[in-house]
Amino acid sequence: MASFFSRLNAKIRSRPMLSYVCSTHFWGPVSNFGIPLAAVMDTQKSADLISGQMTGALCIYSATFMRYALAVSPRNYLLFACHFVNEGAQLTQAYRWMQYHKWGGKEEAVKNKAEGAVGKIEGEVTKAVEKMKDAAGK
Template identity: 80%
Template sequence: MAAFVKAINAKIRSHPVLNYVCSTHFWGPVSNFGIPVAAVADTQKSPDLISGKMTLALTIYSATFMRYSLAVTPKNYLLFACHFINEGAQLTQGYRFLQWHHWGGKEKAGLARAVEAGKEKAKELETKVGKAVGKK
């Protein structure tokens, strides 16, 4: 049985594509792609849910590992792509966080909600007045 396993392993390792697919240079980035997928999905959610500290930490983390992926031998371009996507998503989230909390986004959204509530109330009053005038 051990000879059979050795023969299969030798066969896999002799083929360059299969050798790459069976390595940590492939499976590390593939398993890590959950982070950028979640970050890109989060860009569609409300900016009041964004954690500024976590966004900063993930931005630094991705920048560090982008550098690491090019410093190792052989260069790991799949890991670079994973962290490049995550870096872009985290920078987008960081901008949205700053826009919401520090550059007036929260106030602007509150004002827009108040205007909409005022319009709805005006429509209700218009309907009530129309009914009252029509009854006389």
């Protein structure tokens, strides 16, 4: 049985593409792609849910591992791409956090919410007045 596995391993390692796909050099970044996918999906959520500290930590983490991906031998371009995407998503989140918390986005959101509520109330009052006019006319 052991000779079967050793022959199978030798066959896999004899082909460069199969050898690469069966290595941690490939599967590490592939499994790590969940982080940037989640980060990209989070860019569609409300800005008040963003953690500034976590976003900053993830920016540093991705920049560090982008550097690491190019420092190892052989260079791991798949790992670099994974962290490049994550870095872009985290910088987008950092900008959204700054816009919301530091540059007046929170006040603007509250103002828009209040204006929407006032508009809704005005609409309800207009409907009520119309109903009263109809009732008075009958």
